[in-house]
Amino acid sequence: MTKRPDVRQAGKGKGGGRQMIDRLIDAVKKKANPSVIGLDPTIEMMPEFLKKKYFGECGRTPEAAGRMFVEFNRSIIDAVKDIAPAVKPQIAMYERFGEAGIRAYNETCRYARGQGLIVIGDIKRGDISSTAAAYAAHIGNVDIQGAQSETWYEDAVTLNPYMGSDGIKPFLEICRSSDKGLFILVKTSNPSSSEMQDLVLADGRTVYEACGKLVSDWGAELIGKYGYSKVGAVVGATHRAQGAKLRKSLPHTFFLVPGYGAQGASADDIAGFFDENGLGAVVNSSRGITSSYKKSDDFREEQYAEAAQAAAVKMCEDLQRVL
Amino acid sequence: MTKRPDVRQAGKGKGGGRQMIDRLIDAVKKKANPSVIGLDPTIEMMPEFLKKKYFGECGRTPEAAGRMFVEFNRSIIDAVKDIAPAVKPQIAMYERFGEAGIRAYNETCRYARGQGLIVIGDIKRGDISSTAAAYAAHIGNVDIQGAQSETWYEDAVTLNPYMGSDGIKPFLEICRSSDKGLFILVKTSNPSSSEMQDLVLADGRTVYEACGKLVSDWGAELIGKYGYSKVGAVVGATHRAQGAKLRKSLPHTFFLVPGYGAQGASADDIAGFFDENGLGAVVNSSRGITSSYKKSDDFREEQYAEAAQAAAVKMCEDLQRVL
Numbered sequence: 142m143t144k145r146p147d148v149r150q151a152g153k154g155k156g157g158g159r160q161m162i163d164r165l166i167d168a169v170k171k172k173a174n175p176s177v178i179g180l181d182p183t184i185e186m187m188p189e190f191l192k193k194k195y196f197g198e199c200g201r202t203p204e205a206a207g208r209m210f211v212e213f214n215r216s217i218i219d220a221v222k223d224i225a226p227a228v229k230p231q232i233a234m235y236e237r238f239g240e241a242g243i244r245a246y247n248e249t250c251r252y253a254r255g256q257g258l259i260v261i262g263d264i265k266r267g268d269i270s271s272t273a274a275a276y277a278a279h280i281g282n283v284d285i286q287g288a289q290s291e292t293w294y295e296d297a298v299t300l301n302p303y304m305g306s307d308g309i310k311p312f313l314e315i316c317r318s319s320d321k322g323l324f325i326l327v328k329t330s331n332p333s334s335s336e337m338q339d340l341v342l343a344d345g346r347t348v349y350e351a352c353g354k355l356v357s358d359w360g361a362e363l364i365g366k367y368g369y370s371k372v373g374a375v376v377g378a379t380h381r382a383q384g385a386k387l388r389k390s391l392p393h394t395f396f397l398v399p400g401y402g403a404q405g406a407s408a409d410d411i412a413g414f415f416d417e418n419g420l421g422a423v424v425n426s427s428r429g430i431t432s433s434y435k436k437s438d439d440f441r442e443e444q445y446a447e448a449a450q451a452a453a454v455k456m457c458e459d460l461q462r463v464l
Numbered sequence: 465m466t467k468r469p470d471v472r473q474a475g476k477g478k479g480g481g482r483q484m485i486d487r488l489i490d491a492v493k494k495k496a497n498p499s500v501i502g503l504d505p506t507i508e509m510m511p512e513f514l515k516k517k518y519f520g521e522c523g524r525t526p527e528a529a530g531r532m533f534v535e536f537n538r539s540i541i542d543a544v545k546d547i548a549p550a551v552k553p554q555i556a557m558y559e560r561f562g563e564a565g566i567r568a569y570n571e572t573c574r575y576a577r578g579q580g581l582i583v584i585g586d587i588k589r590g591d592i593s594s595t596a597a598a599y600a601a602h603i604g605n606v607d608i609q610g611a612q613s614e615t616w617y618e619d620a621v622t623l624n625p626y627m628g629s630d631g632i633k634p635f636l637e638i639c640r641s642s643d644k645g646l647f648i649l650v651k652t653s654n655p656s657s658s659e660m661q662d663l664v665l666a667d668g669r670t671v672y673e674a675c676g677k678l679v680s681d682w683g684a685e686l687i688g689k690y691g692y693s694k695v696g697a698v699v700g701a702t703h704r705a706q707g708a709k710l711r712k713s714l715p716h717t718f719f720l721v722p723g724y725g726a727q728g729a730s731a732d733d734i735a736g737f738f739d740e741n742g743l744g745a746v747v748n749s750s751r752g753i754t755s756s757y758k759k760s761d762d763f764r765e766e767q768y769a770e771a772a773q774a775a776a777v778k779m780c781e782d783l784q785r786v787l
Contacts, residue, residue: 181595184609192609201611233591233598237606239570239615243563265591267624268556269654272504275556283560286507286515288524292562301590303626303649305656326626331592333628340674343664348671351663 160365161296161322162373162395165259166420168226174457175415175464177261177397178221178449179427180230180249182210186432188442203238207245210235214249216446217431218256221453227259229397229425250294260296261397265326267301267308274311280321297322299375299397302352309359313372316363322371325356327387330377330400349383350390357391367420369395376414378406378424385413388421396422402429402456412463419464426456483688484619484645485696485718488582489743491549497780498738498787500584500720501544501772502750503553503572505533509755511765526561530568533558537572539769540754541579544776550582552720552748573617582619584720588649590624590631597634603644620645622698622720625675632682636695639686645694648679650710653700653723672706673713680714690743692718699737701729701747708736711744719745725752725779735786742787749779
C-alpha cells in the first residue's frame with residue numbers, strides 16, 4: 142500500500158470537478174484504500190485519561206462528553222487522514238447528547254473536511270417535500286432572508302427511502318448543482334433488516350431489490366467519470382450473496398458498505414460488492430478502528446490514535462487482499 | 465365543544481399512570497379534540513415584526529432564526545394549550561439551522577411540556593441496535609458514567625420502520641418502563657409514498673400493510689386502558705380508503721394522522737380513521753394553524769397567535785362534525 146500525504150488536495154483536483162463521487166473514487170485510488178473510518182464515539186469507547194480530564198473539568202455533562210469526543214475524533218482523524226479516503230460520523234452517537242452533541246458532530250465534520258477527508262454523514266433522514274428540503278441543509282446552504290448560512294458540514298449523507306421520491310428530490314436538486322452526494326438505504330447490515338427489506342413482491346423481486354431500482358433511477362442523471370452516480374446505496378457487508386447480486390444489477394450505483402469487522406463480516410464476504418476494477422464500494426469500520434486500543438497489547442490507552450492507525454492499515458491490507 | 469382550562473394536569477392524572485397513550489387519549493377526551501398542532505416554523509411563516517426584531521438585533525443568522533422560532537412557538541403554545549391535547553414539532557424545520565435550531569427545538573419541547581401539552585417529536589429516526597439505542601435518548605435519559613442527563617424533551621417520537629425490529633427495540637424498552645410512546649411510519653401522506661409502501665407482496669398484501677402488522681406486533685405488550693398501544697402508527701390523511709382499512713385491521717394501534725388541511729385532506733377523508741367511540745386517531749395540522757394569520761382579514765400579523773387559536777378551534781369543530 143502506498144501512502145500519499147497530499148490528501149488535502151483530494152477535494153480540489155480538477156478531476157473531481159463538481160462530482161462528489163469522482164472525488165471519492167479519486168481518493169480511494171490515490172490511497173489504494175476503499176475504507177471509511179466510522180467516527181461513532183461512546184463514553185465507553187473513551188480512554189480513562191480523557192474521561193478524567195473532561196469529566197474532572199466540567200462534571201459528567203453532555204457538554205463534557207461532546208468536548209471529549211471532539212478531542213478523541215481529532216486525534217483519530219489526524220492518525221487516519223493519510224490512509225483512508227473518508228470518515229463517516231454516525232449522527233445518533235452525538236445527537237444522544239442533545240445540542241452539545243450536535244456541536245461535537247459539526248466540529249468533527251468540519252475538522253475532517255479541513256484535513257482533506259470526505260465526510261459521509263450517517264444521518265439516515267427521510268421525510269417529505271418541504272420537510273425533506275429542510276433536512277437537505279445537511280448538504281446545502283440555508284437561506285435566511287437572503288443571507289446564506291452553512292449549518293452542517295457533510296460531503297454526502299445517508300437517506301432512508303421509505304417515503305419515496307418526495308423525500309429524495311430536494312437532495313437530488315442540491316447534488317445536481319454542487320459537489321455533494323447521497324447514499325440511500327437499500328439492504329442494511331442488521332439481522333432484522335429482513336422483516337421489511339426481504340419481503341417478496343408479487344413480481345418476484347424483494348423490497349430491497351425494488352428499492353435498489355429506485356435508487357438507480359434517482360441517480361441516473363448524476364453519473365460521473367468512473368460510471369458511478371452521486372446517488373449511491375447502503376448495502377450491508379453481512380449479506381454476501383445479496384450484495385454481489387446487487388453489484389451486477391446496479392452497475393452505476395456505488396455502495397457504502399457497513400458491517401465489516403465488529404458487526405461480523407469479513408473481507409471475503411465483501412469481495413463481490415466491488416466491480417472488476419476493484420471499485421464500486423467503500424467499506425466502513427467504526428469500533429474496529431476507534432476502539433482497537435482496547436484489544437491490543439501493543440498500545441497504551443494514551444496511544445489510542447496510533448492503535449487506530451495500525452487498525453486502519455490492517456483493514457486496508459485485508460480489503461486489498463480480495464480486490 | 466367544551467373547553468377545559470385545567471389541561472396542565474393532563475399528564476399528571478392518575479388515569480394516565482405510566483401509559484403515555486392513555487394520557488394522550490385522556491387529553492383528547494377532556495378537550496373533546498383529536499387535534500395535534502404542528503410546530504414547523506419557517507422564516508417565511510414568521511410575521512414581519514418578529515423578523516425585524518430578531519434579524520435587527522442579531523443579523524440574519526441561525527441563532528436569530530432559532531430565537532425567533534422560540535418566541536413564535538411560545539405564543540402559539542399559549543394560544544392553543546387549552547384547545548388541543550398535543551403539539552408535534554417537526555425536527556427538520558429546526559435541524560436545518562444546525563445547533564442553534566436544535567436549541568430552539570428543545571426549548572419548544574420543554575415549554576410545551578411545561579404547559580401541559582403532550583409533545584410528539586416528529587423525528588422519523590431509524591437505525592440499528594446500538595445506534596437506535598443512541599437515538600432513543602429522545603425519550604430516555606442518557607447515562608454519562610452514572611450521571612443521568614435529560615438531553616431531549618419529547619413524550620413520544622415518530623420512527624421509520626425500514627430496518628425492522630432492531631431499530632425499534634431500544635425504544636420499546638424505554639416505553640415499557642416509562643411514560644413514553646411511539647408512532648411508526650406505516651402509510652405516509654405524500655404522493656410518492658406509493659413507490660415503496662404500495663408495492664404488492666407475493667401474499668397479496670402491500671408493503672404498508674405488512675408494516676402495519678409489524679407495528680401492531682411490536683405494540684402488543686404495551687396496550688393501555690382504552691385498548692390502544694403505546695406503539696402507534698403514522699397514517700396519512702390523504703389515503704382515505706387505506707386509512708379506514710387499517711383502522712379495521714389494527715384495532716389496538718393508535719394513529720397519528722398528518723395531511724389534514726394544507727396537504728389537502730378534509731375531515732370527511734379522515735372519518736374512517738377513528739373507531740366507533742371517536743377515538744383511535746389524532747390529526748395533525750401545521751401551517752393550517754400557525755400560518756393562518758396570513759390568510760385571514762380578521763387578524764393583523766401581531767395577532768398571529770389569536771389567528772392560530774381561531775384556526776385550532778375551527779379545526780376541532782370540523783373534526784367533531786365527522787366523529
